[in-house]
Amino acid sequence: MTKKTEKQTLIARLLGDRGGNFAMMTAIVCPLIIAAGGVAIDLTKIVMTRTTLQDAADSAALAAASALANDSKSKAEAKLLAMQFLKTQMNGGLAVDEGSKAAKSDSDQQIATGTDITITETAMLGNGKSYKVDISTKYTVKFNAFTRLLGQQSTVMNAKSTAESATESKNALSMFLVLDKSGSMAWITNEKDKTLTSCINWTEQNWGSSKVKATSPCYVSKMGALKLAVASLFTQFTLADPTNTFVRTGAISYDLASYTPSELAWGSTASLAYVNKLVADGGTASGASMKTAYDKLKAATENTAHKTKNGQVPTKYIVFMTDGANNNSSDDTSTLATCTSAKKDGMEIYTVAFMAPTAGQNLLKACATDGSHYFEATNMSALVAAFKVIGERTSAVVSRLTK
Template structure:
């Protein structure tokens, strides 16, 4: 009996079967874990994509919808993530992870900085997790693998940059001349062309319409205007009421010679008056508004010393940070040379050959001055 027991212990036959029986479940479990782990990585990637989209959507909504509260933005992010991610969930996984469950596991944080005047920035952070069920023998030891993600996005509202703008406009006799732009046809009318002064009025109307679209409540922009022939006419001062400037321009009639010197000096002093900064500070909270001058002519100065005064005013204005846009309307070379010298740079100089060009130039100037836009980062 003892010998039989000893022989049994010493017998090595069948070891492979025993080892296999022991290791096979381990191997199967390991393989199962490997498959489940790969699946979890794919789910994590899908969840990360949904979280990125949710954060971006909430941040964008905060910037575009002024009445959207932070709590509403957080819910929007959670619901959006759940809806986006639901498409990636396998049928077997939906039982334990409904869209409602995903939304509940999603946490969002919203941080806003800035003011309405300077532009607000909304930073949204979204965190979420998802339980990926395991399979086979792996499920006995680890029923599920939790994957977690975090995504951030920021969005900035339109920045209403405050500015003061002064128009320096030529109303000399040559402004009665016609451009090569035909007027719109009308019943019983002869073909007629748009005069330079009519083109100037249309261009000023387009400029002010563009500014009104940017600042409909007249909180960030102040306009003024001065006209000149051989002398400067009484100006309309800088004011929040842009219609006053348009009325001033529409009342202009062509007459006399050309002398832009005093008008440019007046515009420079007006936009750099320290009170301009105070007006903006009290109205919109911005104490460093941008300053612009639009200097337009169709001819050349023919009064002694006018060019010298004009250039001196332009030089002083640019040294004080004033941006000068200049517009030549079918002007001769000498007039273009003065305007080019006065402009802040080449991008601030416009050479209009007809009424259409003049309107387009004034619209572009208004757009450059407004500089509104939305920034989105992720």
């Protein structure tokens, strides 16, 4: 065998020898397997970071919006609060080692430099304000050494969130009560008065008789029920406007005559005191009292009073209540004319028929702004409920809160 042949045989044997192939393949594939494992770990980390970052942004935006509306925080204070929420959420959500000052510092630095917080403030109707908090933030996820074998060092996660809130918006109103104090208002309701052991229980049959004596049990009169109902209405105003800055009320009563009114004044104390002094007597004539209420609300001085104190033009209401019917048709005509004028001028009219006959009900239905502004009360509970609803509806105009 020549040397040339011997050399060719050695090469062929070397190429044909499969010994050591596994080691070679392992050396080639192992880095890829390790890199794949690193990618799997980092993918989990990316998903967790994205979720945590979005949750942190949402929480921060909500916290800032709430602080602006409910805690009277300034924009600067709200932004600082939002930033604190972001840092705390990220450090906690990603389990940043509190003992590692470097890790925590790096996380805080990323949030500080990668976050933009914008607060937009808008004036609302009344004296309220609405706020919109926009947060845009980013966080860099650094890959582990195994993933970096593939040439990728890190990736950036982004999150955005928006939250809105508003402060309480107070809106001014003026209300005038037009209340029937005719003799029938002395008649009893079906409600027992447990504060008294006996009293004169006036009814349609015995009204005005000098022979009527006190009996037991004692029943609440329609006038007593009216006083409770008015108190229920005014309670809603006290809750909505405790400082008496936005609500003005007045009241006038009538039988066959129209009596001196309680002039429009801030709050409801004077009007309630006026109602509590009413004594039932006489017939029914609503025309003059309705005209007085309308004129008082329409007067330029009423708008000026609000403009001076709260800077607003008030919403205006008339609450008209009767338990009977006018003695003369001319009062129906003048009352309806006043209701038409008031509605034309933008006033809302609520009417309450309290155990009233058909004629009285028809007048009140025609006077009311619409069907939802008319109430029929056949007993004391229904009367109190009607006035409470009126109070709730109108006080809702005074106080509006958006969260």
